[in-house]
Amino acid sequence: MATAAVLPDKISHDFLECTICFHVFKNPKVLPCLHNFCEPCLWEWVQKNDGDTFPCPICRQPVPLPQNGVEGLKDNFFLASLVKAVTEHQGVRHGKDVLVCTNCEEGKPATSRCSECAEFLCESCESAHRLQSTRSHTLFTFEELKTGTYDNVFRARKAPxxxxxxxxxxxxxxxxxxxxxxxxxxxxxxxxxxxxxxxxEEVAAEKRETILDLTPQCQARMQVLRQTEFVQKRCKEQLQLNAEGARQNIHKTAQSLIAMVKEESERLLTCVDTEETSRKKQIDAEIEGAQISLASAKSTCEFAETLAREGGDYEVVSFSQDMTTRLNDLTKLPADTTDFELANITIDYSSMEHKLTKSIPKTGQYRRLAKSTEGKLFSPLYSVPQSSTTSRTGLTTSGPRGNVSGTMIHDLVQAGSVL
Known part of the structure; x- marks a missing residue:
């Protein structure tokens, strides 16, 4: 179990919120891609997507729908217990809500908490707890819990x-x-x-080590995805500059021979607009894909780290197979999908040539990203150093690690400034 600490400081508020309703998870369900959502939110989402499968709201990965619907999806007991623990912790430490006894049905205010049973007890139940077979259990008063000395009792989650x-x-x-x-x-x-x-607990220690060894590699992939998003945006900006340059050139050419080429110039403008729209859609699709992959990798890393650090033995073992598979998938570097040719605009003046053979150029070529600039933009995506580590379990892992340096970011900015 992780070292005791102030529980809410170790878990981000976003981690405990559903990304559909933006409220604290209510009966969280976990999908095969390890994204989590409230069961009621998933019911509404599935109703909008008819069929035997539905796309994950975050990464769009198809998810088979069980015969009994959303109810048949896997429950995330780990998240549910974290939500409960954090809520109880805040209630005790800050006194925001009156906690009632969870051992009886009388609704009396709780005065203490049993670390073994993980239940809040009223005065009557506390007295009975000290006399029955549970007399050896450790009880903490609210005053003791408020000091923060016993924050680790909120981490105790019994195996199902x-x-x-x-x-x-x-x-x-x-x-x-x-x-x-x-x-x-x-x-x-x-x-x-x-x-x-x-x-x-022995298996959990091994699985926890494996997950923690794979997580840094997943984080390295996140950096690559951030760079991919940046490069695609730069390509989009250059496309817009080139398209604008094409329009200006067309207007210049048309002004010298307005009477003869007005009709042709309008046609060429339409071609440029159409080409820009088409290519912009392709680039936007790549940017969206990079953003989705980045969000997916980020949520998986956060889930993996929190599970390994805060999860109980059963929870770590229960999720280890899916988690390891998911982390292994995310350590693979994405394919090179950046097509710099999309930013190039070429205007065909051949039809205008028939009217003004010597006065009108056959083509209008507008500046594209220079080869050196393309290299500066794209090379950081695959220049992340490779490293290998050996865990305490003997598992050797290798892959991209580390963050993009300040020099690398500077180079990217400089590359953009010369366009």
Missing amino acids: PCSKHPGEILKLYCRTCETPICNECALFEHRDSQHDYTRI
């Missing part, structure tokens, strides 16, 4: 019970079946020699 054996907690992990199990599962369904199972 076994679905096959009610009353049994999922304390073990079967490596053969890749699933958490309880003691009874180990005695019956997973008892033969083919099943390799161990304590869930």
Whole structure:
């Protein structure tokens, strides 16, 4: 478990908010792409997208819809428990809301909290708690919790019970079946020699290490995506400059021979507008794709880091397979999709040549990005240094790491200034 600290300072407020309704998660559901949304918000979203699948609201990845609809999507117990823990923490530390006893149904104000049961107790339940089989449990008064000394008790999240054996907690992990199990599962369904199972906290430590090793590589990809977005915007700006230059040139040419070429000049203007619109749409699509990929990578990194740092053993193990697959996918560098030729505008004056053979140029070429400038803009995308690290579990990972330096940003700015 992560070192105790003031819980809200370790978790961003945005991380606990649904990106559809912008409120704190209510019964959060996690999609295969590891994006999270409130169950009611997903119901509304699915109704707008008829079919057996629906696109993720963030990355647009198709998501198969279970037979029982949104209800069948995977619950994110990790996020739900974090929301509950942060809410309780703020209630105790700042006294914003009156917390009631969660052990009885009388609605009495709570005066203490049991660290083992993770429940708030009123005075009556607290007295009973000290006399029953729970007398060995550790109780903290609100005054003790307000000091911040016991913030780590809010991190304590019990593993969920076994679905096959009610009353049994999922304390073990079967490596053969890749699933958490309880003691009874180990005695019956997973008892033969083919099943390799161990304590869930041991597996969680390994999975947590793997996730933390992969996360920096995902962050390096985020930097590449930021640069891709920047390059595409520069290309779009140059397209607009070139298109404007083309218009001015056409007007100049037309002014010298207005009577003869007015009709032709209007046609050429339409061609330039059409070409600019078409190419701008292509570039906008690339920019949108880079922005979506960046948002996806960012949310995945934040989720991965928080899960590894704040998640319980069961939660880390439960998400490890999807999380590792997702992080591995995000460590792959994107393909080179920047087409600098889109910023080039060429005007065909051949039709005008028939009227003024020697007076009108056949083509009007407008300045494009210089090759040296293209290199300065694009080279940072694939110049992130490669490095490898070895984790405490023996896992060796390699890939782009580090941030773009101040010199690199300066070069990009200088490249833009010479256009």
